[in-house]
Amino acid sequence: MSTVESSGTRSAPDAARAAFEQVYSRPPGWTCRAPGRVNLMGGHVDYNDGLVLPAAIDLEIAVAFTAREDSRLRVYSTQFDEWVEFDTRDLTPGSISGWAAYPAGVAWAMAQSGLPLRGLDAALAGNLPIGVGLSSSAAVEVGFAVALRRSSDLDLTAMELAKVGLKAENDYVGVRCGIMDQLTSACAQAGHAILLDCRSYEIKQIPIPPGLRLVMMCTGIQRELSSSDFNTRRTECEQAAQRLAAIDEDIRSLRDVTPERLHTLLRHLPPPLDRRARHVVGEIERVRLAAQALEQGETERFGELMFASHRSSRVDYQVSIDQLDTLVELAQQGPGGLGARLTGAGFGGCTVNLVGASLADDFRGFVSEGYEALYGEPPQAFVSDAAPGASLEKVGA
Ligand code: GLA
Numbered sequence: 124m125s126t127v128e129s130s131g132t133r134s135a136p137d138a139a140r141a142a143f144e145q146v147y148s149r150p151p152g153w154t155c156r157a158p159g160r161v162n163l164m165g166g167h168v169d170y171n172d173g174l175v176l177p178a179a180i181d182l183e184i185a186v187a188f189t190a191r192e193d194s195r196l197r198v199y200s201t202q203f204d205e206w207v208e209f210d211t212r213d214l215t216p217g218s219i220s221g222w223a224a225y226p227a228g229v230a231w232a233m234a235q236s237g238l239p240l241r242g243l244d245a246a247l248a249g250n251l252p253i254g255v256g257l258s259s260s261a262a263v264e265v266g267f268a269v270a271l272r273r274s275s276d277l278d279l280t281a282m283e284l285a286k287v288g289l290k291a292e293n294d295y296v297g298v299r300c301g302i303m304d305q306l307t308s309a310c311a312q313a314g315h316a317i318l319l320d321c322r323s324y325e326i327k328q329i330p331i332p333p334g335l336r337l338v339m340m341c342t343g344i345q346r347e348l349s350s351s352d353f354n355t356r357r358t359e360c361e362q363a364a365q366r367l368a369a370i371d372e373d374i375r376s377l378r379d380v381t382p383e384r385l386h387t388l389l390r391h392l393p394p395p396l397d398r399r400a401r402h403v404v405g406e407i408e409r410v411r412l413a414a415q416a417l418e419q420g421e422t423e424r425f426g427e428l429m430f431a432s433h434r435s436s437r438v439d440y441q442v443s444i445d446q447l448d449t450l451v452e453l454a455q456q457g458p459g460g461l462g463a464r465l466t467g468a469g470f471g472g473c474t475v476n477l478v479g480a481s482l483a484d485d486f487r488g489f490v491s492e493g494y495e496a497l498y499g500e501p502p503q504a505f506v507s508d509a510a511p512g513a514s515l516e517k518v519g520a
Contacts (some may be wrong), residue, residue, distance in 0.1 A: 135185035143187035151187035159257035169301025172378035179311030184249035190274035213231035228291030255515035256472025261304030264288030311512035344471035426462025433464035440468030
């Protein structure tokens with residue numbers, strides 16, 4: 124099988140379709156796309172049953188595909204210039220690694236739920252950078268969940284697709300993340316942030332007031348979630364909740380601790396569990412306040428909460444690095460900058476900034492210059508509106 128020319132500046136679905144035609148010498152039946160995300164508020168609270176406020180961005184992955192008669196999955200990735208081929212009935216957690224673990228994990232998760240799967244011939248492309256904290260892995264999971272739903276003629280809601288992606292990530296890939304990324308990629312609406320209750324899975328779409336843009340500034344420091352302290356943070360939160368449950372059996376997770384009760388409970392937590400709990404409890408409250416501010420158009424208030432969230436992620440949750448802190452400090456002085464925080468897991472990756480639309484380019488220039496003066500390299504920057512969640516299109520329809 125041949126490999127493919129660089130996809131240039133084509134849209135992700137066009138690049139996937141062109142790659143499919145080159146490697147299979149025929150057009151695909153379908154293309155689907157699934158976006159990356161930023162998290163405007165609510166860092167590291169999804170796996171504490173908390174509230175989060177993410178939005179999808181217009182950087183995305185796309186899968187061009189045709190259903191197969193058998194249960195094999197063949198995928199060519201343009202970003203890695205690599206093939207993978209496997210039978211969806213033969214998968215066991217960890218049996219496939221690297222980028223291909225995500226399509227494999229999704230097929231495994233669907234098969235585990237007893238869903239009858241038909242395979243795919245597929246090509247995967249995208250303009251969503253990998254490993255920078257914009258959820259490329261969740262986008263790939265949701266993209267393949269959409270493709271397998273189509274090829275296998277399954278009746279699954281967007282929320283169910285997100286849960287399949289989460290199972291793939293937790294139990295096949297081995298990262299103990301929460302559902303925020305997959306759910307945003309599957310369920311987002313253009314122009315909206317999603318207020319998601321990670322305990323009840325209730326969602327509320329909140330319009331982002333007009334005249335604002337999302338600016339992502341990337342440190343260029345790649346983070347590998349499975350090898351980072353991510354799983355450690357989750358374990359620390361569980362330990363904190365267990366200790367507090369010994370005092371009050373109604374505390375099932377840190378979600379059950381109110382800000383009012385926190386200061387009396389903190390003395391029962393040894394370091395660093397006290398700091399972790401302080402972040403999580405404060406952050407869930409900030410999401411509530413931020414959602415209200417957004418609904419009322421109080422964008423300055425919203426921005427202040429973003430800065431407070433970053434501070435708490437740095438000081439109490441200890442998931443920031445100097446380069447992220449620099450980007451947030453610069454954002455505080457940047458023209459049109461309302462708020463900034465690290466997005467995603469931290470430990471590298473990028474910041475999300477809420478910026479007045481007319482000043483987005485000036486803002487990006489200002490932050491880039493300041494960052495380059497310190498670190499010798501400008502940060503990679505992206506400007507986006509809140510994008511729609513995953514969608515499917517029949518080729519030639
Ligand atoms: C990663 C995980 C998410 C969430 C964030 C932190 O992006 O995939 O589930 O925990 O980190 O908010």
